[in-house]
Amino acid sequence: MNAHDSSTPAAPADAPVYTDILAAAARIAPHAHATPVLTSRALDELAGCRLHFKCENLQRGGAFKFRGACNAVFSLSDEDAARGIVTQSSGNHGGALALAARLRGARATVVAPHNTPKVKLAAIRAYGADVVFCEPGQASRDEVTAQVLARTGGVLVHPFNDPRVIAGQGTATLELMATAPGLDAVIAPVSGGGLLSGTAIAAQGADPAIAVYGAEPLGARDAHDSLAQGQRITGRVADTVCDGLRAELGTLTFPILRSRVREVLLVDDAQAIAAMRLIWERMKLVVEPSGAVPLAAVLAHRDAFANKSVGLIVSGGNVDLDLAAQWFAAKPS
Amino acid sequence: MNAHDSSTPAAPADAPVYTDILAAAARIAPHAHATPVLTSRALDELAGCRLHFKCENLQRGGAFKFRGACNAVFSLSDEDAARGIVTQSSGNHGGALALAARLRGARATVVAPHNTPKVKLAAIRAYGADVVFCEPGQASRDEVTAQVLARTGGVLVHPFNDPRVIAGQGTATLELMATAPGLDAVIAPVSGGGLLSGTAIAAQGADPAIAVYGAEPLGARDAHDSLAQGQRITGRVADTVCDGLRAELGTLTFPILRSRVREVLLVDDAQAIAAMRLIWERMKLVVEPSGAVPLAAVLAHRDAFANKSVGLIVSGGNVDLDLAAQWFAAKPS
Numbered sequence A, B: 001m002n003a004h005d006s007s008t009p010a011a012p013a014d015a016p017v018y019t020d021i022l023a024a025a026a027r028i029a030p031h032a033h034a035t036p037v038l039t040s041r042a043l044d045e046l047a048g049c050r051l052h053f054k055c056e057n058l059q060r061g062g063a064f065k066f067r068g069a070c071n072a073v074f075s076l077s078d079e080d081a082a083r084g085i086v087t088q089s090s091g092n093h094g095g096a097l098a099l100a101a102r103l104r105g106a107r108a109t110v111v112a113p114h115n116t117p118k119v120k121l122a123a124i125r126a127y128g129a130d131v132v133f134c135e136p137g138q139a140s141r142d143e144v145t146a147q148v149l150a151r152t153g154g155v156l157v158h159p160f161n162d163p164r165v166i167a168g169q170g171t172a173t174l175e176l177m178a179t180a181p182g183l184d185a186v187i188a189p190v191s192g193g194g195l196l197s198g199t200a201i202a203a204q205g206a207d208p209a210i211a212v213y214g215a216e217p218l219g220a221r222d223a224h225d226s227l228a229q230g231q232r233i234t235g236r237v238a239d240t241v242c243d244g245l246r247a248e249l250g251t252l253t254f255p256i257l258r259s260r261v262r263e264v265l266l267v268d269d270a271q272a273i274a275a276m277r278l279i280w281e282r283m284k285l286v287v288e289p290s291g292a293v294p295l296a297a298v299l300a301h302r303d304a305f306a307n308k309s310v311g312l313i314v315s316g317g318n319v320d321l322d323l324a325a326q327w328f329a330a331k332p333s
Helices: A018-028 A041-047 A065-075 A078-082 A092-104 A118-126 A138-152 A163-179 A194-206 A222-229 A253-260 A269-283 A289-300 A321-330 B018-028 B041-047 B065-075 B078-082 B092-104 B118-126 B138-152 B163-179 B194-206 B222-229 B253-260 B269-283 B289-300 B321-330
Strands: A050-055 A085-088 A108-113 A130-134 A185-189 A211-217 A263-267 A309-314 B050-055 B085-088 B108-113 B130-134 B185-189 B211-217 B263-267 B309-314
Touching: A018 A065, A018 A163, A018 A194, A041 A050, A041 A269, A041 A289, A050 A163, A050 A289, A065 A092, A065 A163, A065 A194, A085 A092, A085 A138, A092 A108, A092 A118, A108 A118, A108 A138, A118 A130, A130 A138, A163 A185, A163 A194, A163 A309, A185 A194, A185 A289, A194 A211, A194 A253, A194 A309, A211 A222, A211 A289, A222 A253, A222 A263, A263 A269, A263 A289, A269 A289, A269 A321, A269 B321, A289 A309, A321 B269, A321 B321, B018 B065, B018 B163, B018 B194, B041 B050, B041 B269, B041 B289, B050 B163, B050 B289, B065 B092, B065 B163, B065 B194, B085 B092, B085 B138, B092 B108, B092 B118, B108 B118, B108 B138, B118 B130, B130 B138, B163 B185, B163 B194, B163 B309, B185 B194, B185 B289, B194 B211, B194 B253, B194 B309, B211 B222, B211 B289, B222 B253, B222 B263, B263 B269, B263 B289, B269 B289, B269 B321, B289 B309
Parallel strands: A050 A309, A085 A108, A108 A130, A185 A211, A185 A309, A211 A263, B050 B309, B085 B108, B108 B130, B185 B211, B185 B309, B211 B263
Antiparallel strands: none
16 A cells, blocks of 8 residues: 555655755845835734744845745756746746846746736846747746747746746745744645645754645636645636736646645635735735635635634735725725 | 034923833833834845835825824823814825824824815824815815814824824834844935934934935925925925925924934926836835825935945835826826
């Protein structure tokens, strides 16, 4: 009998391990912010538990993505860096990769869907990277990325299906666990699964008993359904206001999550926007809808977290203020 | 010849001194947040200097006001606390006093102008305090406050003209100076002058050579004009979107500022809103217009700060999101 039955498969051989995350933390330390962990008595009362918000909206580039991009870019050999770096992104990873490449002195090209928010495109270009547009959906992303790689001879830093990127994302949770010891659970948003994979490896490396949850919009529930069905679901078109969470799990992240994540909690867009407004109003932090999904998940699943100490990865704050005003106006406050 | 000529008068005898601020820091430590000091390379580039933002919008109650209120309330004897605490406030001090009183187990009454923002009234009431309305303007505030004191037998904690409050406000700058050593200048918004007085005493206690500036809206420029004319100006009606900065200097704060502040820098409302938007977008922090006035002052007076290291007190984040959306919409982004 195997130690891992079909419901808890082993992680793949190329998955990063805890020491990779420790190495990533040292590698990115000269460049990344150690972001604050903030608390709110008002939100604790509302949620019925003790919440610790890891503020990656205050990270460089406005999102956790800089951690993974920075670790990957500074892991490259000088020869590879000189070839130029290519990635695909709906926004935050693109900006982060562009910034990391600039710090390394390397050229960067970002393949982005044409419906990427203006504010995220502006950030990518402000860091000096080129943007090449594709259609929404993974197939077009992959096709255009392959074309760019062939044309430029560059090296790929995938936004999530890359062990260096996963290890970098896990460094946020290393800091969270050091600042808020004794967490019962940690919740990260899930899109392609890079952040949630790194979160799980870091959290369980520091405390094997901690419960790791994903939080996902109903309109992009491929991770939830993939874990429930035991196979990776691809080819759906996401429909959610959470523009950072529209990707699907990768071949590397799916088995990592399958072996490590207790559950993926679902929230609808109205719950995400309501949680976003709570964080703006009560914590005075600008977060994007994707970054509010973990709080929305706690509020929608109160019983699972009653009286517990819960870490939430507030993944990013890159939101168009005019769009945000429209979202808030669409709901009674 | 006196050591203090008419342009640099001595501070009054009841002005707090540096050791009062150290004592306040110890007194409020169990209750107040040590707020983060954040930086932004993007805003440094824009301003042409190195900015250190002391994030009092992340303070309990959403503003620095909790520091002074907490120090005053916990300085009271048990007998005085039992009489109930009365204050006057256009908002943030009222909420802070209400919260401090609740922590002390004391009753609180807040005299507030009827045009106080909804979000601030809601905070005062959420902390369990009573609200009594007055007309805008200092005369009505003082008259109604006297009535409430006579009716209730309570003790007054004035929002700024109180040495205990001034000492409490100064604790933010103690933390700022410890986190960002080597500042050339520090800038705080000025309304009644409690924050700026505490800021100056703390900053110059730690480093006598530091330059202390106030930042004030053009439509409430009584502090600027009072220092320029050498006498306290009263009785004007403020006209500014910065609802936290509409008070006038007090009999205690005016001489403190006169002896310690290099200059009060003026900005118009459009500059305040533009700076507020910059902080929301680039730093992912929700600040109210009053809290963005120091950044607006740096951007409006770049030459004074070129290449210097400057601390900014981001005084608060209690803003109505719907109002903020209107302000942003009124300006091209």
